[in-house]
Structure formats: C-alpha cells, structure tokens
Amino acid sequence: MKTLGLIGGMSWESTAIYYRLLNEIVRERLGGLHSAKLLLWSFDFAEIAERQHHGDWDGAGALLADAARKLEAGGAQGLLLCTNTMHKLADQVQAAVSIPLIHIADATALAIKRAGMQRPALLATRFTMEQDFYKGRLAGKYGLSPVVPDAAGRAMVHGVIYDELCQGIVSEASKAAYVAEANRLRREEAADSLIMGCTEITMLIGPGDFDIPVFDTTRIHAEAAVEFALD
Known part of the structure; x- marks a missing residue:
C-alpha cells in the first residue's frame, strides 16, 4: 500500500x-x-x-x-x-x-462520465463556481457542461460554507436552501445531476435529498x- x-x-x-x-x-x-x-x-x-x-x-x-x-x-x-x-x-x-x-476534478469528472451525465449543477465556494480552474477543466478536458447558481444563489451557497459548515454548524434552513437551489438549476438550467463541489457540503446534503445523481467530491x-x- x-x-x-x-x-x-x-x-x-x-x-x-x-x-x-x-x-x-x-x-x-x-x-x-x-x-x-x-x-x-x-x-x-x-x-x-x-x-x-x-x-x-x-x-x-x-x-x-x-x-x-x-x-x-x-x-x-x-x-x-x-x-x-x-x-x-x-x-x-x-x-x-x-x-x-x-x-479532485478529474476523479469527479470521470464519475460523472461513467454515470452518463452531461450537465451537472455545481454547488461550491464562490471561487470554484465563478472562476474557470474547475468548470473549465470539466468542460475542456471532459466535455461536460456544468451550470452554477445566479449571483444571489452563489452568495448563499458560499456563505453557508464559510459561515456555517467550516465552523461545524449544520442548519436545516441552509439544507433547505441548498436543495431548493439545486432543484431550481434542474428546472431552469436543465441540470441533470449535482456536484457537491466543496468538501464540506457532504455535511449538509446527500444523494437521499435528490432524485437526480449526486456526486460527492469528498467521497x-x-x-x-x-x-x-x-x-
């Protein structure tokens, strides 16, 4: 080993x-x-x-x-x-x-490809959602088409990570907000799956909260x- x-x-x-x-x-x-x-x-x-x-x-x-x-x-x-x-x-x-x-992005992209998904919703820190180092790798190297929340959604997702999850706080209200945002991306942006694109998000939501494939980047x-x- x-x-x-x-x-x-x-x-x-x-x-x-x-x-x-x-x-x-x-x-x-x-x-x-x-x-x-x-x-x-x-x-x-x-x-x-x-x-x-x-x-x-x-x-x-x-x-x-x-x-x-x-x-x-x-x-x-x-x-x-x-x-x-x-x-x-x-x-x-x-x-x-x-x-x-x-x-981590390579491992995640391969899992998405194996599952036959193409257009994952990406919930992550503002840096990961807004900058190209992660989304660009998924698109350029693996041909995926990730979608992210709008400005208000990005602010909410980012704030929960730094103000709550990184400090060990797990809130039912924040969980509901994440689920609602993922469902909105599915409905309005045709997302076919979800990337839990911050390693703390596994503390808050999981596959059981959705009826689309969920990719837990930590696991x-x-x-x-x-x-x-x-x-």
Whole structure:
C-alpha cells in the first residue's frame, strides 16, 4: 500500500471526513485490521481563507507547495489536496514535488462520465463556481457542461460554507436552501445531476435529498486515492 500525503485543514471539518473515508474504504477493500497509510499536513484555515478573500493566490500557493514538499520528504507517495477550491493551485503544488497529485476534478469528472451525465449543477465556494480552474477543466478536458447558481444563489451557497459548515454548524434552513437551489438549476438550467463541489457540503446534503445523481467530491476523491494507493 502506498502512503498518501493529505494537505488538509481547509477546513478541518472536511479533512476529518477524508480521514474517516480513506480508512473505511481501505478496510472495505482489504478487510481485517487494515487501514490507510497517511501523512497529514493540516493548515490553520484562517491563514488560507484570508489569502483567498484578499486574492493572494500566490501566497496561498507557496504555502501549499511547501506543505507538499514536506509530505514528500516525509515519505508520501501521492498527494491529496483535501479541498476543491484550492485545486486552483494544483499545478503549482504538482510542480513542487515529484510524486503525483490526485486531482479532485478529474476523479469527479470521470464519475460523472461513467454515470452518463452531461450537465451537472455545481454547488461550491464562490471561487470554484465563478472562476474557470474547475468548470473549465470539466468542460475542456471532459466535455461536460456544468451550470452554477445566479449571483444571489452563489452568495448563499458560499456563505453557508464559510459561515456555517467550516465552523461545524449544520442548519436545516441552509439544507433547505441548498436543495431548493439545486432543484431550481434542474428546472431552469436543465441540470441533470449535482456536484457537491466543496468538501464540506457532504455535511449538509446527500444523494437521499435528490432524485437526480449526486456526486460527492469528498467521497469520490477518497475512492480515487485508495485506488492509487492499492494499485
């Protein structure tokens, strides 16, 4: 089994889910007392979020690249950025190391393609919904046509992530708002599926809340990582 290096803490709420999923999936695959071989670098998310919201992506990228180098030096054989948004800096992180970065958007796109879907609704941070690093990869590399909420919807989805989920707050009102927004995208934008495109969203909604295919990026990323580790 290869050792996986996790760049986490963005937020720790979803990194804890990664840790659980990686170990559960390895146990399911191998049985008995098996668990995942993991190294974790966990950031103080306030330091990252401040750079995000001030547009200091170069500064954030330098921090992530340094963490990646330290994980590689510690024995990691593959890397996971335990966040969708910070895959904006995936190329910078990959360039800092010689071990592979398992890209969350690639794993998600492959799952969508396998399911035969084409036009997924994307709920995520404002950065992921508005910038091209994620949507553009889904479209350009995989031929998908992701759709996102309007400005008011994006503000709501983003606010719930940072003001609630990243702080461990799970609200029924916010869940209802997310479900309503996804249903609106299905009705008005012909979305045929849903990407839970922030790793914290799995705390709030899940496949049981919808009658269209739902792609949980946290689980999909963890499954792809275990495939790599056990290959």
